[in-house]
Amino acid sequence: MNAAVFLRRGATVAAVAALVLAGATACTTEAPTDPWAVDGLPDAALDVMNQDRYEHATWSIAVHDLETGEVLIDLGADRMVEPGSFAKSYSAGAAWLEWGPDHTITTPVKRTGEVTAGVLAGDLVLVGMGDLTMGGRTKDDGGVDFTNLDHNDANFLPGSTLTPQDPLSGLNELAAQVKASGIDSVVGDVVVDDRLFTGTLGGQAVTPTVINQNLVDVMVQPTEPGEPAGTTLTPAVSPWTVTSTVETVEAGGTTDITIDESSHDGEVVLSGTIAADSEPQLKVYAFDDPATFARTAFIEALGRADVAVAADPLATNPGTELAERAEVDTMPTVAELESLPLAEEVTYVMKISYNRGAQTLVCRLAVERGDSECDAGMPIAGEIWKDAGLDVTGAALIDGSGLEGNYVTPANALQIQTLMAQRPDAERWKATLPVLGVDGSLAMVGADGPAAGKVFAKTGTLLNWDAFNQRFRLATKTLGGVMETASGRDLAFTIIVTQGFFDDLDGILDANDDVGAVTAIIQQAF
Incomplete structure (x- = not known):
């Protein structure tokens, strides 16, 4: 034996x-x-x-x-x-x-059409490559930042917190490069090419475009007893809003906050209570359409970079209108974002x-x-x-x-x-x-x-x-x-x-x- x-x-x-x-x-x-x-x-x-x-x-x-x-x-x-x-x-x-630990991947922005006097007579195409952080967790020294109780576990473990970086940093960098390439306005559309791979995990899509780990974060802050709690949405991307009935209760009272099942893309619905002496409480919502979220966030980043986009920023991502992937790969590149090293x-x-x-x-x-x-x-x-x-x-x-x-x-x-x-x-x-x-x-x-x-x-x-x-x-x-x-x-x-x-x-x-x-x-x- x-x-x-x-x-x-x-x-x-x-x-x-x-x-x-x-x-x-x-x-x-x-x-x-x-x-x-x-x-x-x-x-x-x-x-x-x-x-x-x-x-x-x-x-x-x-x-x-x-x-x-x-x-x-x-x-x-x-x-x-x-x-x-x-x-x-x-x-x-x-x-x-x-x-190997030093391997990186590059997320490109491609263009269709020609640029004349700063006007792109075509589309911008953000090509998802599976970058896990898209510049949104990078510290000043180039390493990745994390918290010991990360936002991925916020709905299950109290005390989860956020890192200080802007989760839209990578999109802002890409938008700045688009501007620097000579594009001041886009007559066509902005499209996210999310076709590199397809998969699911636990009922949720695993996608090549990942912004803020495909989550929206809501930080709930206590106010005065009897008053509505304060809320802060991160990242702030249209049309996302928070509908909250969370009430502040007396110090030492019960803190119990849930995301309601009625939540859906565009709105996070919270209910419950938070004690007046409680630390801020983090909750997260995993959105169903990462490509559309990334498209809107990128159009807003382009606006911050002073690049005008004619297309509706809140429209569903028009991914079905894309050319074949091989053709997209041959299009001119106007911006690139290098991932963190694999390590x-x-x-x-x-x-x-x-x-x-x-x-x-x-x-x-x-x-x-x-x-x-x-x-x-x-x-x-x-x-x-x-x-x-x-x-x-x-x-x-x-x-x-x-x-x-x-x-x-x-x-x-x-x-x-x-x-x-x-x-x-x-x-x-x-x-x-x-x-x-x-x-x-x-x-x-x-x-x-x-x-x-x-x-x-x-x-x-x-x-x-x-x-x-x-x-x-x-x-x-x-x-x-x-x-x-x-x-x-x-x-x-x-x-x-x-x-x-x-x-x-x-x-x-x-x-x-x-x-x-x-x-x-x-x-x-x-």
Whole structure:
């Protein structure tokens, strides 16, 4: 019998371990000296794993030494489990292997017709290329900016905030270049060419044109008790408005704000309450027509650059009127926007766990190999990893973001980190991962502990509602990456717990802390 244990805590973690160890020694004359131990796993970690909330949970752990390859912990490492957003390591990693961390893409603006005395007797065509940030998250030093609780999670996690950059910066830069090219007015139309690839993720379109992550942000500010709350819309693009019935209540009162189902493109509808002493609360709406949003935003940017456009800025994007894509590619270019390097895009995807960003990288892989269907990118990612030496049969993936339906073995997840750690650009890859107690999705985990700043790992979470018992079911909580141990060793690791149960959402944050605590205990033990 394999001494690795697939832990399902019906009695206790230790009890199951004892049964397996007993079976493993049935053909020998020697009994294990410690029937409660799991090879390599400190007892303190078992204390965390044996909490009541994990009574029906399964823990799987794989740890090995990056220098020697020595297996330090193997606890159900070969069993398939759902990794949640850790799957982004596979999609972002495939893009990294394919192009390298310095790779960039260029978003062009093309023109039809001729320019005479500053007048374009034709159209401007903004060609979407899958740039994840379009200049809207670029810091002064050229790196990508993010917040530890990013706006992508604003409707689920309180405390989400915005970066200070203007999400329309890239469009403003393109508009300025159009003006500098000698175009003062456009007689024809402005069109967004959104045909580079097509795909969906979780019921939402994954598109080649991405402005503000295809979200509108609404910041809700408290006023005086009994008065309507204040709201600020970002980015401010016509015809978008906010309809809010959010009321400010007394200090210490309930803050509970929702985006109503009646919201639709052009209007965000909010309801609820906000306490007078509350911090501003961020909510987001994912719009349904990114191409039309980008078209209006670009026409408004052209106006700010003193380029007049005759076409209706609020019309639906006339993408069906475009020439064939090959013909568009040959048209004169009047403006170009270079993306951030791939290392910065991957940093954004990994630090904040940006689902559609990860899937966009899969789409770009498909396009690289001549296919416009995003689904074609997943087998391509598999081929890339296989060529890199990964045992791809240890993973069964359906998307690049980590929604339900993806499965990996902890050992396979560990192998990914091992392969990346062997590359010349290993430190740059490691820098894209959230850091325990420092930033991204691990900023608040173990911040005061001795392992803070020593663990670099991708998180993963899948959460469901147990209507039968009116509680939350933690389908998956994952942490996988690399660590620098207390003794100076470099380890790769994966920790996955499935099927924990919690009374409220705060319990899910506790699960994040628990997996972080197990990681920190291992980091200190080796």
